[in-house]
Amino acid sequence: xxxxxxxxxxxxxxxxxxxxxxxxxxxxxxxxxxxxxxxxxxxxxxxxxxxxxxxxxxxxxxxxxxxxxxxxxxxxxxxxxxxxxxxxxxxxxxxxxxxxxxxxxxxxxxxxxxxxxxxxxxxxxxxxxxxxxxxxxxxxxxxxxxxxxxxxxxxxxxxxxxxxxxxxxxxxxxxxxxxxxxxxxxxxxxxxxxxxxxxxxxxxxxxxxxxxxxxxxxxxxxxxxxxxxxxxxxxxxxxxxxxxxxxxxxxxxxxxxxxxxxxxxxxxxxxxxxxxxxxxxxxxxxxxxxxxxxxxxxxxxxxxxxxxxxxxxxxxxxxxxxxxxxxxxxxxxxxxxxxxxxxxxxxxxxxxxxxxxxxxxxxxxxxxxxxxxxxxxxxxxxxxxxxxxx
Numbered sequence: 001x002x003x004x005x006x007x008x009x010x011x012x013x014x015x016x017x018x019x020x021x022x023x024x025x026x027x028x029x030x031x032x033x034x035x036x037x038x039x040x041x042x043x044x045x046x047x048x049x050x051x052x053x054x055x056x057x058x059x060x061x062x063x064x065x066x067x068x069x070x071x072x073x074x075x076x077x078x079x080x081x082x083x084x085x086x087x088x089x090x091x092x093x094x095x096x097x098x099x100x101x102x103x104x105x106x107x108x109x110x111x112x113x114x115x116x117x118x119x120x121x122x123x124x125x126x127x128x129x130x131x132x133x134x135x136x137x138x139x140x141x142x143x144x145x146x147x148x149x150x151x152x153x154x155x156x157x158x159x160x161x162x163x164x165x166x167x168x169x170x171x172x173x174x175x176x177x178x179x180x181x182x183x184x185x186x187x188x189x190x191x192x193x194x195x196x197x198x199x200x201x202x203x204x205x206x207x208x209x210x211x212x213x214x215x216x217x218x219x220x221x222x223x224x225x226x227x228x229x230x231x232x233x234x235x236x237x238x239x240x241x242x243x244x245x246x247x248x249x250x251x252x253x254x255x256x257x258x259x260x261x262x263x264x265x266x267x268x269x270x271x272x273x274x275x276x277x278x279x280x281x282x283x284x285x286x287x288x289x290x291x292x293x294x295x296x297x298x299x300x301x302x303x304x305x306x307x308x309x310x311x312x313x314x315x316x317x318x319x320x321x322x323x324x325x326x327x328x329x330x331x332x333x334x335x336x337x338x339x340x341x342x343x344x345x346x347x348x349x350x351x352x353x354x355x356x357x358x359x360x361x362x363x364x365x366x367x368x369x370x371x372x373x374x375x376x377x378x379x380x381x382x383x384x385x386x387x388x389x390x
Contacts, residue, residue: 026286026290027288029286029287034275035277036285037276037281038274049204050102053099053204054102058254059197063250064110073111073120074174083156088123088127089123096125096351097350100120104117113163114170118162119159122159126155126348132144147344154378162366199235211224272354301383306386307342309343309378310343312343314371314375317353323343327343338385345381349374350374
């Protein structure tokens with residue numbers, strides 16, 4: 001039977017190569033867009049976004065005790081505290097749907113409850129202060145305000161729903177897993193641990209600080225001018241703290257954990273980015289699916305327009321802040337305000353690459369339910385918003 005499967009795979013691969021439509025301009029352009037997007041992703045997001053995120057995730061598994069994670073995000077933690085912290089984490093972490101994955105994996109595998117972990121997963125890329133301000137300035141204050149309110153509500157509601165839907169499995173996970181660690185003595189003070197993570201998060205945030213709008217002279221511009229000084233100071237501070245406070249065994253364990261996250265996540269992300277680029281292209285460039293079809297299907301405020309916008313946004317890859325210029329072009333092409341909000345609530349928090357990684361972290365079933373909840377809630381929110389601002 002295995003030999004027959006191998007034979008069928010070979011035949012399928014041969015037929016795919018035999019009928020490869022290399023003479024079709026749209027196909028070859030889509031292949032180019034896939035390669036161009038993965039090249040851009042590698043240059044712009046791997047070294048300054050993903051690599052620091054891998055190190056932070058590794059640090060969570062080494063420097064943060066399981067007791068601490070359980071105290072604030074575990075199944076028996078104070079729900080108000082855990083969901084409050086998780087739902088506003090995006091105001092600190094200006095990350096995309098892919099960069100947040102190592103951080104989510106770190107706290108989830110460390111024993112965090114599914115609900116708070118999912119709230120963190122959604123809010124990380126969705127509640128980005130700079131993105132919300134940019135949305136309000138370019139697309140109007142109504143969309144900016146609706147995006148901010150919707151993102152906070154989404155993170156809490158989706159987290160609670162995931163907790164309730166998989167309550168039985170979560171109880172079994174915490175009963176069978178090595179999460180009941182009781183009271184353990186921390187290897188270092190809470191203050192030192194906070195300084196560790198503050199320096200790492202500071203580097204992640206300021207090294208990726210986006211260029212402000214032309215003519216802007218506010219605090220965002222000032223920070224952008226000195227972002228490398230701030231990021232460099234954060235990195236030097238971290239190095240000094242590691243030398244003074246960390247043991248050699250801890251550093252080895254940290255490197256090993258970081259490498260483990262990279263091996264699990266990076267191949268799936270790069271593969272997903274390739275597929276996303278092939279299907280939908282980059283900003284201002286088309287993939288195999290013509291952008292005019294998308295624009296034509298998201299006009300007005302019908303159920304279909306909002307649902308289609310949510311679905312496309314869920315599978316498309318949005319780097320931090322790129323959703324704003326994409327939406328600006330779609331709105332100018334006739335996109336309704338409701339579908340625009342649906343895209344803003346579903347797009348930054350999801351992507352095809354992130355779905356592939358989430359499946360490897362928490363399984364296909366939980367991933368499908370999570371994606372479905374985001375799409376359904378984004379669709380409903382879009383219809384309500386479209387009716388209000390009509």
